[in-house]
Amino acid sequence: MASTVLIIGGSGRIGRSVALDLLRHTDVTLTLTGRRPQPRFKLEPRQQYRALRLEDQAQVGAAIAAHDLVIHCAGPFRTRDLQVLRQCIEQATPYIDIADSPDYVSEALALSDVAQAAGVSCIVSTGVFPGISNSMVRQGIEQLDSADQVHLSYLVAGSGGAGVTVMRTTFIELQTPFTAKVNGQHVTIQPYSEREVLPFPEPYNQGAGVYWFNTVEALTLAQSFPQLNSVITKFGSLPDAYNRLTGLMTRLPAGWLTSTAVIESLSQISYAMTQVTDRFSGTGIAMRLAIDGQQRGQAARYLATATHPDTAAAAGYGTGSMAQLVLSGQLSRPGVWSVEQALPTSLFEKTLAARGLVINNTICCPQNSEFGGRN
Known part of the structure; x- marks a missing residue:
C-alpha cells in the first residue's frame, strides 16, 4: 500500500508546490488541509482535501493518526506553537516542516531528545531558504x-x-x-x-x-x-x-x-x-x-x-525531496534536526539531480x- 502524507497548510502556494513534487517523485496519497470548507483549487489524482483548523487540537491529532508522514506548511511560523510537532512525536509519526522563524526553530530543536527517545525523525526548515x-x-x-x-x-x-x-x-x-x-x-x-x-x-x-x-x-x-x-x-x-x-x-x-x-x-x-x-x-x-x-x-x-x-517550486523541491527520503527509508534520524544536520550531502546531490x-x-x-x- 502506498504511504499517506498529511500536508498541513497544503492549500497554500508552498504547500501545493510540495504536493506537486511528491506526486512527481513518489506514489504517495496526499491529504491537503486548509481552513476553508472546500478547496479553491483543482485537486490532482492521489490528492484529497480536508478542512482543518490548527486551533482544534483533537482534529489535528486525528488527522496525524491517519497518515504516515506530516508536512507542516502552515505559516507564519513565528506565530505558531509546537502542538503539531508535539503530537507527531507522541504518535511516533515522522514530521517535516518549512519553518522560517528562528524563534520557532529554536524551540523545536529543544525537543530533539524527546523525539529521539520516541524514535521519530523530525526535520525542520526544509524548503529552499532555509532548506x-x-x-x-x-x-x-x-x-x-x-x-x-x-x-x-x-x-x-x-x-x-x-x-x-x-x-x-x-x-x-x-x-x-x-x-x-x-x-x-x-x-x-x-x-x-x-x-x-x-x-x-x-x-x-x-x-x-x-x-x-x-x-x-x-x-x-x-x-x-x-x-x-x-x-x-x-x-x-x-x-x-x-x-x-x-x-x-x-x-x-x-x-x-x-x-x-x-x-x-x-x-x-x-x-x-x-x-x-x-x-x-x-x-x-x-x-x-x-x-x-x-x-x-x-x-x-x-x-x-x-x-x-x-x-515556490524550488521550495517544493527542498521539502519534497526530504519527504521522499524519509518515506523510502533512506533517511532516518530520530530527533529534531535542521536540514544540514540530518541530510548527508550524497543524498542531497542525488535528489537535486533528479529534479x-x-x-x-x-x-x-x-x-x-x-x-x-x-x-
Whole structure:
C-alpha cells in the first residue's frame, strides 16, 4: 500500500508546490488541509482535501493518526506553537516542516531528545531558504579542509510565486533586532541593514541589494558548524525598489510593526503590488554562497550559486525531496534536526539531480578578507 502524507497548510502556494513534487517523485496519497470548507483549487489524482483548523487540537491529532508522514506548511511560523510537532512525536509519526522563524526553530530543536527517545525523525526548515541553502553550505564546507566564514545571500523576484503569508513573515521579522555570529562574537544586528550589491547569476545580476535578515540558517549553521567565526545571511528583492520600500518599514514608529492590523495591511498591499510586477520581474530565486577557509594549507574561497525561475517550486523541491527520503527509508534520524544536520550531502546531490536543480560551484583564492560587493 502506498504511504499517506498529511500536508498541513497544503492549500497554500508552498504547500501545493510540495504536493506537486511528491506526486512527481513518489506514489504517495496526499491529504491537503486548509481552513476553508472546500478547496479553491483543482485537486490532482492521489490528492484529497480536508478542512482543518490548527486551533482544534483533537482534529489535528486525528488527522496525524491517519497518515504516515506530516508536512507542516502552515505559516507564519513565528506565530505558531509546537502542538503539531508535539503530537507527531507522541504518535511516533515522522514530521517535516518549512519553518522560517528562528524563534520557532529554536524551540523545536529543544525537543530533539524527546523525539529521539520516541524514535521519530523530525526535520525542520526544509524548503529552499532555509532548506536547500543549508545543504549547500554543508556541501561547500565538506569541499574545504577548514571553513571560517559563511556568507549566504538570496535574491527573490517579485512574490517568488508564494502567497501573502510570505509577506507577513517578512514584515514580522522586521520587528526586532536579532543576534548573529560575526568574527567569533554574537552581535546584535538591525534587520534590513548593511546593504550589499553582490554578483549574482543572470538574469538576477541587476544591481539589486541584499540586506541583513533574521534567518533560520544563521541560527542552525552556527550550531551545526561551531568552527565558523562568522555566519552572514542577507536577503533582497527584485525589482530593487522593493528593497528601498522594505527599508523604510524599519523606520516606522516603534510599535507599528507589532500591530497585527498594520502587518496585515502592509502584507496585502505588498502582495497586490507583486501581482503587477511579477509579470515582468518573474518569480524566481538566486542563491549565492561564499565560504572562506583553507585548502591545502592556503587561503581558499568556495563559491556556489543556484537559480530557479519559480521560488515556490524550488521550495517544493527542498521539502519534497526530504519527504521522499524519509518515506523510502533512506533517511532516518530520530530527533529534531535542521536540514544540514540530518541530510548527508550524497543524498542531497542525488535528489537535486533528479529534479534538475544545478548548483554551480568553484574554489578559488580570495582576493581580500572581505566577501565582496558594493553598497
